[in-house]
Amino acid sequence: MEDVVRSLGLLTLGTRLKRIGERLQAQTQAVIEAEGVADIPASHLPVLAALQRLGPLTVGDIALALGVRQPGVTRQLGKLQEAGLVEARQSAGDLRLRTVELTEAGQRQVAHARQHSWPTIEAAVAEACAPHGTALLAQLAALEEALEALPLLARVNRQKLATEEPHASA
Known part of the structure; x- marks a missing residue:
């Protein structure tokens, strides 16, 4: 499955x-x-x-x-x-x-x-x-910090704005 x-x-x-x-x-x-x-x-x-x-x-x-x-x-x-x-x-x-x-x-x-x-x-x-324990912990910390700094919704909205801007100027 x-x-x-x-x-x-x-x-x-x-x-x-x-x-x-x-x-x-x-x-x-x-x-x-x-x-x-x-x-x-x-x-x-x-x-x-x-x-x-x-x-x-x-x-x-x-x-x-x-x-x-x-x-x-x-x-x-x-x-x-x-x-x-x-x-x-x-x-x-x-x-x-x-x-x-x-x-x-x-x-x-x-x-x-x-x-x-x-x-x-x-x-x-x-x-x-x-053998990736230390690297895994560092990546999890980075992910936590990134989500704290800018939540997913804000990232989605930023991406939408970035894709809409070229169309707006055309």
């Missing part, structure tokens, strides 16, 4: 990247479960890592640090709070803000994952990306 997404190339790059991301998350989940690291989705690990690396953060700051939308972070934090891995506190300076931090259990969980599963997962992904 033809892989239509692959054969459409850059037209369906977003779908292809999403498909790869979902596959990586599912396979990461399998590693986490096999190593008994946690009973949490692999997609929640970046939130835990952000809190471990940056300390207590607001929900908005977590979303910013991860480059994702705030509603998704809020849902993840609810599940992590139910699991006892994070806790939220009202900000003393602004009662509208909640500061989220790792609990002791969350700190232990992240320390265990950093020592046991994260290195093995990273090594396995590096092997799957070999």
Whole structure:
């Protein structure tokens, strides 16, 4: 069967990247479960890592640090709070803000994952990306920066203007 997404190339790059991301998350989940690291989705690990690396953060700051939308972070934090891995506190300076931090259990969980599963997962992904891992990361960063600087709609509109201009002067 033809892989239509692959054969459409850059037209369906977003779908292809999403498909790869979902596959990586599912396979990461399998590693986490096999190593008994946690009973949490692999997609929640970046939130835990952000809190471990940056300390207590607001929900908005977590979303910013991860480059994702705030509603998704809020849902993840609810599940992590139910699991006892994070806790939220009202900000003393602004009662509208909640500061989220790792609990002791969350700190232990992240320390265990950093020592046991994260290195093995990273090594396995590096092997799957070999020998282009570093170049792939650089290209992904460049793509993210390009889309941030000028979104697709603006690029499409610019291209339309460029193709219409020669006709306008004729």
